[in-house]
Amino acid sequence: MTNSQIRGRFGAALVVGLGLVLSSASLSHGQDEAAAEATRPSSEDEAEDASGAPVSLFSDVPEEDTQQGPSSGSGPRQGSIRSLPPSPGSEDAVTVGTLSAVNIVPIGTLRLADGGFGLDMWAGTQPLVVESLISQLPTLRSSPLVRDLSRRLLLTRTYDPEGATSGKSLSALRIERLYAAGLIDDALAVANTLPQSGNGPSVLKIRSKIYLLQDNTNEACVIAARMRTRTDDIYWAKLRTFCYLVVGDVNAASLSSDLIAEQGDKDPNFFTLVANLAYEAGLPTDEIAATNPLHWALLKLAGEEFPQVALTQAPLPMLVHVAQASVEPVAQTNDANVLGLSGPAPDALMRLNALELAVQSGAIPVETLRDVYQTYQVPNDLQSEQPVHPSLKSAALYQAAFDGQSPDVRAASMVEAIADSDARNLGAVLPFLYRDVLRTIPANGVLENYAAQFAPLLIQAGLLDEADAWLQLMDDQVRDQVRVGGGGALADDLRAYRSVIQVLKPEAKIVGLDWNAIARLSGTTNDAQYRRAVVEVRMFEALGHRIPDEARLLILERPVQMIGQMPQPTILANMDSASRAGRVGETVLYLLVALGAEGPGKAHPTVLYQGVSSLMRIGFEEEARLLAAEALLAVR
Secondary structure, eight states: OOHHHHHHHHOHHHHHHHHHHHHTTOOTTSHHHHHHTOOOOOOTTTSOOTTOOOOOSOOOOOOOOOOOSOOSOOSOOTTOEEEEOOOTTOSSOEEEEOOOSSOSSOBOSBOGGGTOOOTTTTTTOOHHHHHHHHTTOOSSOOOHHHHHHHHHHHHBOBOOOOSOOOSOOHHHHHHHHHHHTTOHHHHHHHHTTSOGGGOOHHHHHHHHHHHHHTTOHHHHHHHHHHTTTTOOOHHHHHHHHHHHHHTTOHHHHHHHHHHHHHTTOOOHHHHHHHHHHHHOOOOOOTTOOOOSHHHHHHHHHTTOOOOGGGGGTOOHHHHHHHHHGGGSOOOOSOOHHHHTSSSSOOHHHHHHHHHHHHHHTTSSOHHHHHHHHHHOOOOSOOOTTSOOOHHHHHHHHHHHHHHOSSHHHHHHHHHHHHHHHHHTTOTTTHHHHTHHHHHTSOOOGGGGGGHHHHHHHHHHTTOHHHHHHHHHHHHHHHHHHHHTTOOHHHHHHHHHHHHHHHHHOTTSOOTTTOOOHHHHHHTOOSHHHHHHHHHHHHHHHHTTOOOOHHHHHHHHHSOOOOOSBOOOHHHHHHHHHHHHTTOHHHHHHHHHHHHTTTOGGGBOHHHHHHHHHHHHHTTOHHHHHHHHHHHHHHOO
16 A cells, blocks of 8 residues: 555544654654663553643542442541631632552442442452452453453442552553453543543553554554653554554654564564555465454554454454444345355454354443344345355344244244354353343243243343243143153253242242252252252352251262362452451452353352352342352253
């Protein structure tokens, strides 16, 4: 691409704006580039904000949130500020306070009334504990509960904990975890609540990456210019190289790229893309994975599409960026090439695939995928002899289930969608994706064979009354099977599903449940059913139900090995201590680390018991019941 083409692509206004930023740092004479890469030590608090505004020591402190649950953080907060009443003859109050190493204004966007954990969620927690645990938070989160708790914890408007730190900014760690989880809008929103002194190199790097993903090249390059001498991170030199290409200064870009190579940087994708833009080298780019926003920005600058190979390697922020375009109407034609029935998948299907992956990982709400499935233009006749793109098949199945003219057609399509979702690892989002479809399928004798498949999906989707209607059909099936000497497995499923409803809706009188720990444990016929019964008993106990000694004796007398993921023993012990002391944020952090990316479905019963008990202690009863329900529905 020529210099004039690059300028034309981004427009005169952008060129002028970036030219003013970069002109004072032009590297066209060689010596200036080497000098520009010289570094000096800097701390997180040393770097100035991208706006270049002076650092403000104090900001307005909004009204306090009320802490939820017990807290050990009562009393005055060290390092906080207070306002003295105006003196006679003065119009304004005088603000005084004591500076400390922690934020003196709360950082975050989620207030207690909106689901946050409160201003003092870290009261009594050591900063080093938070630093260690936040870095271990899972980014791929298949569990709805883990997804919800993680996001709320990272977004909560709160003060930093007080005490000794390793020198890292806890606010920066929160922003980094949000970005890594693909929550790029949330990450930028939290960054925008930081005081100017809090925009250190790591926060500014996240900001610049988000700006690149948002095609806000001007803001990204402003930050790159300001970071010239603040850090030796090679990232900033590479970003400045991109910025030179944006304004058409290919000489400066070439020299910058050469100096980066001399420093030993190993990024063939970067050097290939720069060579094509600066020298019109014509190097092949079809295998470039575009695993970071800078690669993608360079590809777009060259007028190239996002490569299909990138979907299998791209981190979540990249998937989210590619997927977000699929919210707009896509593939408004029945042309086979556009729909990807033959040949490589086109841009529209690739974006739909990225959306599915992002939803599966919890980076985008499932409602977005549902809306796109509904509006995606699917050809009228998908010919079975042609290879059908998996994402296109999933969209077609959703539309068949949603638009089916009769209940039996919708039910049959629903069953096929269940199998498809399991094969594509979308099973965790299926209940929420098909929530509206499930409500339109009546529970009647004609469809009773679907009861065992639809009931747990309805429970997961929170449609407990609708689920109970299908459980009544399961009751009839069990009675019929018992007459001929069967019904064991189906009866166990029925008892388990009704127990989950009892967990989620404790005030309800569940017909036919008649649950008690002794009967549940002694009524099992094989080890799989017994494991399920043990988890159930432990969940009810953690929720506050009294378990008789006879039930405990039954567990001791039948030592079946329980399976599931177990964290380090100290994680569970510390979770217990934190919850007993009322340290809300710390308790939730330990729980999320203990559950990991797989969530309650793969956790050991001991982890589940400790997690539910701890949530109950800090006043999170709703979350405790959701944790128990997820675990029980996953046990087989």
